[in-house]
Amino acid sequence: MKDFTFYNPARIIFGKNSLDMLGDNMHHLGKRVLLHYGMASIKKHGIYEDVMNRLNALNIEVYELGGVKANPEFDLVAQGIKMCKEHAIEGILAVGGGSVIDSAKGIAAGVLYAGNIEEAYVDNLNIDDALPIGCVLTIPAAGSESSASSVVSVNNATLKRSIKGTCLIPRFAIINPAYFVSLRSDQAAAGISDIFAHLLERYFTNTEHVDYTDRLLEATMRTIIHYGPYVVNHLDDIDAWSEIGFAGTLAHNGLLGSGREEDWASHRIEHELTALYHIPHGAGLAIVFPAWMKHVYPENKDRFVQFAQRVFDVDYATHEVDKIIEEGISRYERFLKSMFLPTRLHEAGILNDDSDIMIERMYYKRSESFGNFKKLYAEDVYKIFKYAK
């Protein structure tokens, strides 16, 4: 186990009546608030109205900025920063999924940032100060509701890059699993794939003596394996969504990576798929992660055996190590396919080979390798794209 500090002061307000707690928490955001949201869905499902009624009852001055798209773009962040400065806005309430919350974080940081916040994203900088953020979560997936990071498409939407900092952790996150029943099955599946990937990025480590966090990660993965394919087929089951929702938050609040070197190579590779082809992040991860596994597993077979055994119940016999590992990866792919996700590029309609473009962008203004489980140089990523074909 590595030395670590875990600090996450987000208030997780969870449950069917959690929006009733909004009023008690708005003081964290001040009296002049930017309400940030996505497209039409929060209006269609009555969430917008429920939120506005509560804000109006508190006499909060609300400025609205809607229109966040999946894979949020910097243009809207820039617009939000301008609005906040013009109206001396004190805090931001994000109502939506990870894209909306990530966009809100970009605005919150940008308002107080001395330099150019778009460049901070390009350079993946740590940020020290931001306006306070609160959120009402409508999609369990990204974990942004209690994470310390934000991912936004920058550089004319050619790069998906991130900023990090404790100041980006929302002061409160209202998580009402009843909101999740209005998701489509493909949105649900992509979200579940994203949650699972957040666990895998932490699980695949070469750090030794991390048994307790191994078990917590396995417990979370098994919960997702149990409930993920189920909710995709039973979108109205609030109890099942509650399990997914809480697991999704803990998957990415930092706790489960405590004391471990994390990987994050698959996320970096996937960001290029999303930037180029505009496929959902969770679908991209369903393609990249199995391919990454096939390329890197010889690096630490013991860990892949443990994954196969403890997460996917593959039987163990010492003379069959490679078979056990292959079966583990294959069961992960079957889990993804059972939610109708693509696990190969062509299944997502991607038939061109754009490896060159994506690999160039992936390393743009960055060091010659990335990832920790195995350091990936450009030639490794080419191989991973081959497995993904």
Next chain:
Amino acid sequence: MKDFTFYNPARIIFGKNSLDMLGDNMHHLGKRVLLHYGMASIKKHGIYEDVMNRLNALNIEVYELGGVKANPEFDLVAQGIKMCKEHAIEGILAVGGGSVIDSAKGIAAGVLYAGNIEEAYVDNLNIDDALPIGCVLTIPAAGSESSASSVVSVNNATLKRSIKGTCLIPRFAIINPAYFVSLRSDQAAAGISDIFAHLLERYFTNTEHVDYTDRLLEATMRTIIHYGPYVVNHLDDIDAWSEIGFAGTLAHNGLLGSGREEDWASHRIEHELTALYHIPHGAGLAIVFPAWMKHVYPENKDRFVQFAQRVFDVDYATHEVDKIIEEGISRYERFLKSMFLPTRLHEAGILNDDSDIMIERMYYKRSESFGNFKKLYAEDVYKIFKYAK
């Protein structure tokens, strides 16, 4: 799952070099600080000196109050409150185990409390304000390093009672597993029993649809079952202590009870054993919890079957429900005995039957029943004491 709010802003600073972070965190406690500790052990093992050197380097005005005993008593809390008021102390640094930290919390709350803080303990009140607390943990057991509660012996040490409140959560907890190697095996065993009991109090619930937290609790229990008896026999294994230490903190920071009705009857019963016989809290829990299980299991057999299966790997066959449950409880007892803990009163040298006294104190100034898995009236507690004989 019940609606819930989870909020825990403690900074968990973990690892072999974690004391190096003390300087960066002392600003949370101000410039005039009470250093609170126990008996001789922190001086013997050099921890006192390491802490003092760091405080002196920061020019912090340090006032010392040592002498906290296991099962801390209110007299010392009162003395601490007086010192803090006299010297306008701004924060408290607790260096020790759960007793020291609980005593520090009592002082921190007492300084700012308008009424009589001893009565607040007797009445188990929620507290709104306290001086900031930081801690350097030397025994993994009580979880007080990031919990929102404090247990102290009050009323001339006849009652062990608690106060609660977010303000009692330490601002930072430095957890260095290298400190744990100096524990005796009986201290280690008692601490491990206490950690396990914190998990059981949350595990045994009748709340439905709590699968994810079930799995997190099971993961934590399995970690303790794996490493607990091992460290008792290998007290110098820092890697094993790291697993126990982190599990002990998460067992009681509130997270694993999220959305669940918790029980806490066994703790209430045990507190009377400690108050009357001065046995270690963890040893008392090793006696009370198996007895509680034997009395309450008919209330919800499914949950006890799950415990037997998933925590202690008891094979399942539907026609043998009671046998499975008995085997689960029996394996829990064997786990405790493997750490040389008593699981019956007489094994702890308690031969008198003082049930009457303890039961009278247990209900003193309180409602006629307690516990949630099964409501316990006095006649129930008599039966539990019989099982414990």
